[in-house]
Amino acid sequence: MRNKLVFVLCLLAAGILCWQLYNVLLNLPNEKDQGAIYRIVYFHVPAIFTGFIGFFIALGASGMYLGTRNLKYDAFAAAVTEVSLTFATIVLATGMIWGRIIWGIWWTWDARLTTMLVCWLIYAGYLMLRRAIDEPTQRARLSAVVSIFGCTDIMIVWKSIEWWRTQHPAPVLSVRDGGGMAPGMESPIYWNWLALMCLAAVLVIIRMRQENMSREIDSLRRMAHSY
């Protein structure tokens, strides 16, 4: 049942991504200033959405764990955080390549870039903490607290740098400011987002299964020692 779901989601993600790759490369008009590179936005922005949604879901799952003390939520939080961190890495990498061409620099200490980097560092710390704790229940409890502290921090960073210098293009989607990109140029972003969400779901399912497996290993090991 679960395998079937993974298969279907994979297929869906692959299908949409191929179709949109074709669409983005061959159907879309060129942008007058940036050249071909603007097309990176079709991976960059969907990856941001997927990543940030993941971190908020992880916050919810961590809260649920502390409320219910059901390790299922902990496995979910861990899996979602790890996958979201992968997408955050994609955001940073594609963003830097774009910045190299358009701004002439790999990195700038701009509001949005900094938020993403802080986010990356916090959740990398979260994953390192998980590796440093052996006992699954203690690990779940402590990392849930870190997740809550981390997500709060990102919201503070985000609020605080809204007033800060910003170099990053303003959000280009029409939902935010009723303008920006032409309608036909915008839809691939949403399609790719859907595809990346499917991909993320697949990765989360696989990662969660591993989390359960490692917990089982831990309990078997404890059992072996207790005899």
Added chain:
Amino acid sequence: MIDQRNFTYMFYGFAAAWVIVTIYVGFLALREGRLRDELERVRRMVEDSGKKN
């Protein structure tokens, strides 16, 4: 026809995204294998120590 300006960098950008996903999937696959081995080993360990007693 597609704009030729900055085309290589666009390609790098797309490639970077996919390379990162591939690396992560490879990492997952490696871990899957390692966990399976370990599970097998620990299962055997539990059976053995169960027999001894």
Added chain:
Amino acid sequence: MGKTSVGSFLSSTVAIASKDLRSEFRTKEALNASFAFSVVILVLFSFAFDPSSEQLQTISGGLLWVVFSFAGALILNRSFARELQNDCLDALISSPAPTGALFLGKAIANFVLLMIVELASLGVFALFYDSRFGAQLLPIALVIALGTWGITVIGTMFSALTVNLRMREMMLPTLVYPLLIPALMAAMTLTTDLMSGTPIGKDNTIWLRVLIGFDFIYSILSVVFIDVVLVG
């Protein structure tokens, strides 16, 4: 009943804080190490930048807070580790003192210790780098106090969180520094402004708000979650 429980909360907090301070003042281990470390960093920075140049004005805030947060890590690492030695932490947790009081007591002790190190290194900074902050002394003190409280709240919480971990000394800074970024960012900007003679006014009150908000939010969160961290 309400009054007495507030009273016992406060007296427990004070008992914990004064115990930590007293035993630290007796050995001065963390204080000395932390101060020596700060001086070394300040000296090293003088090679990185020309201490007499105009440029220094614009980075002084950043430099100071880098020193402060490094010094803080040394003090905070010891905070809960101190309790492990004879299983003291167990005795504290099983006592009727609320874990929130325990946390606050330790945070206050760390705050005082860190402030001492900071004031001392501020003196060294003024000597080496020929800075004058006489005109803005009070606002600078306020910013330093707020920033330090931010460092201690997060630091004390994560000191408790990492206390039973192997690699405790490494985990604490890895977790704490990214979380401190908004507070340090605000404190750095404000300190630089004040050092170069710009008073707190229209442009930078926003940073003061960030700093106060950060301290407030994390003080509340820490007191709420410390029980989960220490007990379960």
Added chain:
Amino acid sequence: MPGDERALEIDRVSKYYGHFPALRDIQLKIEAGSTLALLGRNGAGKTTLLRILAGLSKPSEGTVRVGGSDVREEKTRRRIGVLGHGISLYDELSAIENLKIFATLYGYADPGKRAGEWLERVGLDRVRDGLVREFSRGMRQRLAVARAFLHDPEILLFDEPFTALDDRAIAVLQGLLNGAHSAGRTIIMSTHQLREALVLATHVALIQRGQLAYTGERTQEMLDDPAYLYRTYGEN
């Protein structure tokens, strides 16, 4: 029943480390005034259970109550005294300072007086201002005992009380335990030292792999042959 007000009730307590059950479905009522010896192998779950009773860790399932209120409640913790493996004293502080801190935490209006009294009772009043770091092993242990008894707890929890102690501290502890027992205090101790524990105990509980294998009054047979319990109720 007046006794019920002070009884310690362990109701279906389980503790999991991940999926591994360190304690399974422990159901036990310890009447006020009884002395319970908690027996079992290393890793059987004795320490885990004692930590839960002391409020140092939360059970995954079930509750531990004293007179109807949970052990993590402030008023219940006031009634419990704990002595674990460590001495729970600060090396850099003096004897009197150590006791004063705990007297304050336990809400005594005059912590100095309380601390002084206890230093006298364990024979350390002459070195009240000496740092614990400079104390001999035996002195440290006596001070630790004073720390645990300081707030006159109704329920005393000891984890391996005799293991680390020297002769004099054992004598002090046994004296205090006898005194506490005749004053109607409840005592729970986990131990390897079967003989010492069984002499003091009125009740016995045996834990095996996280489960309660036997519980009941201490009988003459157990005194005559301390290994009797393990043979009869143990798994092998």
